[in-house]
Every structure is written in C-alpha cells, then in structure tokens.
Amino acid sequence: MIAAEKLGVNIYDFDGEFTENVPLGQKSWFRCGGSVDLLYEPDDMNDLARFLKYYPSDSQLTVLGGMANTIIRDGGVRGCVVQLGKPFAEINVQGTKIMAGAGALNGSVAAAAAKVGIGGLEFLSGIPGTVGGALRMNAGAYGAEVKDVLSGAMALSRQGAFLPLLPDEMDMRYRYCGVPEGTVFVGAIFEGKAEDKGEVKRRLKEIKSKRQTTQPISEKTGGSTFANPSDAELEMAGLPVGTKAWQLVESVGGRDLQIGGARMSDKHLNFMINAGDATASDLEDLGDELIKRVQDEKGVALHWEIRRIGERL
Ligand SMILES: Cc1cc2nc3c(=O)[nH]c(=O)nc-3n(C[C@H](O)[C@H](O)[C@H](O)COP(=O)(O)OP(=O)(O)OC[C@H]3O[C@@H](n4cnc5c(N)ncnc54)[C@H](O)[C@@H]3O)c2cc1C
Numbered sequence: 082m083i084a085a086e087k088l089g090v091n092i093y094d095f096d097g098e099f100t101e102n103v104p105l106g107q108k109s110w111f112r113c114g115g116s117v118d119l120l121y122e123p124d125d126m127n128d129l130a131r132f133l134k135y136y137p138s139d140s141q142l143t144v145l146g147g148m149a150n151t152i153i154r155d156g157g158v159r160g161c162v163v164q165l166g167k168p169f170a171e172i173n174v175q176g177t178k179i180m181a182g183a184g185a186l187n188g189s190v191a192a193a194a195a196k197v198g199i200g201g202l203e204f205l206s207g208i209p210g211t212v213g214g215a216l217r218m219n220a221g222a223y224g225a226e227v228k229d230v231l232s233g234a235m236a237l238s239r240q241g242a243f244l245p246l247l248p249d250e251m252d253m254r255y256r257y258c259g260v261p262e263g264t265v266f267v268g269a270i271f272e273g274k275a276e277d278k279g280e281v282k283r284r285l286k287e288i289k290s291k292r293q294t295t296q297p298i299s300e301k302t303g304g305s306t307f308a309n310p311s312d313a314e315l316e317m318a319g320l321p322v323g324t325k326a327w328q329l330v331e332s333v334g335g336r337d338l339q340i341g342g343a344r345m346s347d348k349h350l351n352f353m354i355n356a357g358d359a360t361a362s363d364l365e366d367l368g369d370e371l372i373k374r375v376q377d378e379k380g381v382a383l384h385w386e387i388r389r390i391g392e393r394l
Pocket of ligand 1: 143146147151165183207208209210212214216217219220221265267296297302304305388
C-alpha cells in the first residue's frame with residue numbers, strides 16, 4: 082500500500098479496513114469530485130484510538146460521515162480519511178435517552194425514538210447523514226437542532242484520547258460546534274420526552290411529506306448551501322431582519338444562474354444541485370459567484386454551510 086507507507090501507516094497494526102485511492106466524491110450526495118488517498122474504516126473505538134495515537138501529527142487527517150454536507154473537490158483529498166461505518170452505527174434506548182454511535186444515520190435515530198414513544202427527535206428524520214456529521218454541524222430543522230436534545234457526546238482527540246463531552250463544553254450554535262476540528266465524534270446521547278407513540282409517528286410522517294414538497298431530496302445535493310445571515314448582519318446591510326439566504330440568492334439572479342452542470346434548485350433556492358454532469362469546481366464556482374453577487378449588490382456576506390474539502394484541479 083503505497084499511500085499508507087507514504088503516510089507512515091503500517092496497516093497491519095490495525096484491525097480496521099484500509100483502501101487506497103477511493104473515489105469517494107462519487108459516493109457523496111453530490112455524486113462528483115475526486116478520490117481520497119487512503120480511506121480507513123475502523124473496527125471499533127479502540128482500533129480508532131490506537132490509529133489516532135500512531136498516525137503522524139503532521140499528516141493530513143479528515144473525518145467524514147454520510148457526505149450529505151460535503152463537496153469533495155475534483156483534485157481529491159490528500160492524507161487519510163476516517164469514515165465510521167457499521168461498527169459505530171449501534172443505537173440503544175434507555176428510558177427517554179437514546180445512545181447512538183456516530184456512524185448511525187440520523188433517520189435511524191429518529192425512527193428508534195418514535196418506535197418507543199420518545200418525542201422531540203423527529204427533526205432528525207429530515208436530516209440526511211450520520212450522528213457524527215450532525216454533531217459537527219449542530220444540524221437542525223423545523224425549529225429544533227441537535228444541541229436542544231443532546232445530553233452528551235463521546236469523542237476521541239486527534240491524538241486518540243477519549244473525551245466525554247457535555248453540551249456546555251461544546252459551544253454549539255447555529256450550524257456550528259466549537260469542539261476542535263480533528264476531534265472524532267464516536268457517539269452521542271440524546272434525550273427526548275416520553276410521549277404517545279402514535280403522536281410521535283404522526284409528526285415523523287408530517288416532516289417526511291413537508292420535506293418532499295419543499296426540498297429537492299431526490300436530487301444530487303448537499304442541503305442548504307449557505308447559512309442564513311444573522312439579524313445583526315442584515316441590520317448592518319439595511320435589510321429586513323429574518324431575510325433568508327434563499328431570498329438573497331433569488332434577489333441576485335440565482336434562479337437563472339448555471340455554471341457547467343451546477344445550478345440552484347427551483348424547489349429550494351438555497352439548495353445547490355448537480356443537475357447532471359457537474360464537477361465539484363462547477364458547484365464551488367456557483368457558490369462563490371453567488372457570494373460575490375450578494376456581497377456586491379446587497380452588502381451582506383453569505384457564508385458557506387456546505388463543507389468543501391480536498392484540492393481543486
Ligand atoms: C437533501 C438534504 C437535506 C438536508 N437538510 C438539512 C437540514 O434540514 N438541516 C441540516 O442541518 N442539514 C441538512 N442537510 C445537510 C446534512 O444532512 C447535515 O449537515 C448532516 O449533519 C451531515 O452529516 P454527514 O454525516 O453527511 O456529514 P458529512 O457531510 O460527512 O460531514 C460534515 C462535517 O461533519 C464532520 N464529521 C462527520 N462525521 C464526523 C465525526 N464522526 N466526527 C467529527 N466530525 C465529523 C466532517 O468532517 C464535516 O466537517 C441536508 C442535506 C441534504 C443532502
């Protein structure tokens with residue numbers, strides 16, 4: 082394994098699986114972008130902790146979940162990508178608490194909660210991807226976000242030390258988590274409230290049908306492209322408080338803008354889509370062009386919510 086050797090990794094020291102030159106971009110929600118030099122799928126937490134301890138601190142390390150919020154650039158990702166799979170996807174229920182591995186799908190957590198009548202976690206059903214990604218992004222929908230239902234998280238530091246984390250220590254804000262980048266979340270404890278099962282399931286269904294009518298969920302997309310500007314940013318620009326990112330995109334001609342195979346969805350103007358044969362550069366150029374137009378014409382800085390990783394070609 083040339084890539085592993087170059088990175089100083091002896092793959093036989095670990096139980097997890099290593100694969101070289103993996104076309105991960107094609108597996109992302111956008112279905113475009115390059116390959117990663119080395120993909121590591123750990124066997125369990127001890128395996129991962131050992132790997133992190135021995136992985137050279139000057140070699141590049143990236144953590145990925147379901148890639149529902151990520152553009153993998155066309156030139157690919159150098160170094161090692163850690164992706165938590167099945168061994169980290171366990172979900173256990175205790176009273177009104179749900180313990181979920183960071184590789185569990187958000188939708189599975191919401192379904193497990195509904196099954197036993199734990200209310201408050203339904204919003205997770207509308208958020209593609211994994212618990213690890215949801216912690217990092219403080220993902221949210223329909224008026225709720227991860228920090229509202231989080232009672233604790235488990236993580237490993239970049240050096241492999243176990244870190245039990247309380248929500249107060251995580252500085253979670255709108256689509257932001259202050260835990261240092263490089264930390265790998267391995268699990269979370271969510272807490273909801275005991276409710277009638279039928280009522281929780283009804284709300285799940287409601288969210289499903291709302292998503293189908295308002296979001297391009299069957300397209301190649303990555304969710305909201307830009308974070309909504311804060312009230313302070315809008316006020317400074319003399320724009321009405323509450324103006325959403327999609328309204329700013331619309332106001333600068335975003336509905337008709339297409340770069341290569343990338344455009345904004347007609348269904349939701351803050352959702353960028355790969356309309357066919359977009360490259361990762363098309364997507365990123367489209368986002369950057371919209372940021373420029375909104376800054377020039379409206380005086381507000383839009384910020385990417387979608388993460389972009391790797392190298393441009
Ligand atoms: C159709 C669609 C609808 C969406 N709707 C919403 C929505 O309503 N609300 C919302 O908030 N988001 C939404 N998203 C975006 C996305 O679903 C969320 O951001 C989700 O939390 C991403 O999870 P992921 O596992 O795919 O993360 P990835 O895209 O793989 O990674 C995102 C970030 O999380 C980090 N990360 C992933 N796993 C770990 C881990 N174990 N430890 C540490 N860091 C980690 C990555 O390094 C990266 O920085 C939507 C996306 C799509 C495609």
